[in-house]
Amino acid sequence: MNAEVKMMRTAAETQYADALGSLPATGAIRDLRAKALSDFIEKGLPHRRVEEWKYTDLRVLMREMAPLADRPDASAIAEAKKNGVLANIGAREITFVNGAFAAELSNLKGLEKGLSISTLADALAKDPMLPQLLAGLNPSKYDAVYALNTAALNEGVVIDVAAGAQITKPIHIRHIVTGTKPVSVFGRVFVKAGKKSQATIVQSHSGPDAVAYQTNTVLQLSVADDAELDVVRVQAEGDKAIHLSMMIGAAGAKSRFRSFTLTTGASVSRHTVPFAFAGKDIRASISGATLLRHKQHADMTLEVDHALPGGESRELFKTVLDDETKGVFQGLIIVRPDAQKTDGRMMSAALLLGESAEMDNKPELEIFADDVQCAHGATTGALDDDLMFYLRARGIPKKEAESLLIQSFFGEAIEQIENEKIRDAVMLRAGKWLAERSVK
């Protein structure tokens, strides 16, 4: 079992190396890209012997890389215009179609005072320090998703909220894939929330069903002291897609951070959240609901790193698994020696509806400070027979009774969303998933 295994390079690895290696290099990010690509060529795609990817063997799940997407033409833009999600939340929309910034579907006019939004290319031209900032918010060790995203770094958006600015209108970044051919799409979003600023970011991913496209997006968040940032993500990719994403955050003293992710899309998805408590007395909540059917596979991996004292973190994840789906939750809370008085709580609950559904939970605690309160819990189970009986006894049909119970199960996580309009829209999407569910 401990014998050395020499890995052959897979087709996908070779294709990535070739496709990303031949991208035209542009100025300041050339070094960043070259470094990331050489890391990838050396270490490759993760497999089940890589501890962090134990339950999501990307080498097996991603045999081939889809060709890089072309710039969207008029028909792609027209298709994207019809297909976005979360249209009615009163947000300022910024849209990427097949990975490219679509100015015609983005609203950059009349920006509130203190808010600046620019494409990655423009921001790089203006701010020579940006590549360093981006590289500063990287995962603590090699991650293939981040390496590939950086090696393909080209399109993206930089949102800068100045110190003290209070931006009440949510900013909605939409990643839309169109067409009928499998493509590879990359995206990068960088949000800088200044001191005492406040903002709400929404990120959504959608695309056509029955197309095996591949997306890779990285959202980097720099939350300054006393800032307040809300992030809501909706992953509603097409049913054959492979979705790889990361949300990398670092928070400053006394800041407040909330994030929520709804996952219903993609055949294979992996969302990784490395979040660093880089100041004192930070309060953060990271939550999510994952609703899967057919043969979907969704992996949610968190690493909450408390480096300084007084932090409070709350993680709540609900996973509903129908049919032959597979859910993965890996959550690590690290409390470093200086992070005394940390209060961390992590909960992952899974509801197994399908007989062949599978849930793999790995909640971890890694604690080096003594004056802390940390706990994690993980549960796995089916619908409660007694509750079902209670509802059925009152004349409620089976499907409705199940829906009620399932909704109350994931509803607890969705309620973590602070913004009412967004919360309602997310609940609606989850309700739609429930309505489409077939009862055996």
Next chain:
Amino acid sequence: MPAVQETVERVKSIDVDQYKYGFETKIESDRAPKGLDESTVRFISAKKNEPEWLLEWRLEAFRRWKTMSEPDWARVKINPIDYQDLYYYSAPKTTAGPKSLAEVDPELLKTYEKLGIPLREQEMLAGVAVEGRSKVAVDAVFDSVSVVTTFQEELKKAGVIFGSISEAVKNHPELVRKYLGSVVPVTDNFFATLNSAVFSDGSFVYIPKGVRCPMELSTYFRINERNTGQFERTLIIADEGAYVSYLEGCTAPQRDENQLHAAVVELVALEGAEIKYSTVQNWYPGDSAGKGGIYNFVTKRGDCRGNNSKISWTQVETGSAITWKYPSCILRGDNSQGEFYSIAISNGHQQVDSGTKMIHLGKNTSSRIISKGIAAGVSQNTYRGQVSAHRKASNARNFTNCDSLLIGDKCGAHTTPYIEAKNSSAVFEHEATTSKISDEMLFYCRQRGLSAEEAVALVVNGFVKDVLQHLPMEFAVEAQKLIAISLEGSVG
């Protein structure tokens, strides 16, 4: 709780560095030449007059072992182990196979007396009359060989086979051959494979159909010789409807160098059988500077092979410089049950990476894990466990609770559970907490006149109570004292 008061007194009288069992017995011993190659394996096999099949079995393991590398996934830092710089076989020099206690070297008997292990049946029987204790049959293993097994006659009457595994190979080859390696295969892992190649002795227990073992069985392991590794192998088989409670204790002298202990324990419970396995592990943990101590790399696994069978592990881990051990249950039979109760205490420079695996394969299987980790000093204490339900393991049920307590700000407590449900009717619950002893609790105790150390001992004893109550009574008292001693020097 009167025991707590006693514990506290005991703690007071002992210095930080004092390991009670650290003495060395001067006794002539018979050793295999240093180092490990095929000839060492043949030497051990020849010493034991083993049949050809067992030698082949060992050699196959050894060849396999040469192709393996040490596992590195555990959260422990290990000084490189030079496997060629060890003695793989050491036995006290005595006339072959003592027939009665009278023939056993008096030095050896003294050693066990010092350790508080009763080997003289008469004395024990007298003890029964006085204290109303139950009888315990003991198999004493000194370095590589079993020295003596008590209460042989009485056990024989019940049909129970209890003795060293070398004897079992001679007298009951069909049983050994059938079950040896059937739970922990030869190729299981680096240390288990090494053990398969060089295991020297250990205990063998067979409880026949429908027999409830009339007394507790116990093995006492002692490493005495310098630079020897101890590789014992224990095999316990409970036939249909049988019951046995088995205790295991371990100590070693205080030495500056690290010593290797790589044991394998296999339990087989057939239909309706129950095995209760308790360990109080108190190998030498090294001194306060982290020098010396035992490297404890143990593979323990129980197989609930028959329907309605049950295996229960209880462990109190206080010793060893490094503990790497995951007593597991394979719940193969329908309605089988697995339990794991653990107290793991680390102080000084100790490193513990321990936990369990509950593999649910049969229908309606259930398992329970209660793990209490206490870290003090500059130690690192990790719980690592796996609970999994196979596709066909309908109605699998697990409850896991692992709590960690931190004493001092230089230690670490970690929890790494893997919970894998491949069946929708599986119900798994897992909870883990980490905290320090709350100031309020200490304040409350101090206010009532307890010293800081007394207060900590009281709180810790409360913290581990859930596990202690699963230990046989004699062990529970001993374990409670041990816990207090292990935490000595951690307050203030």
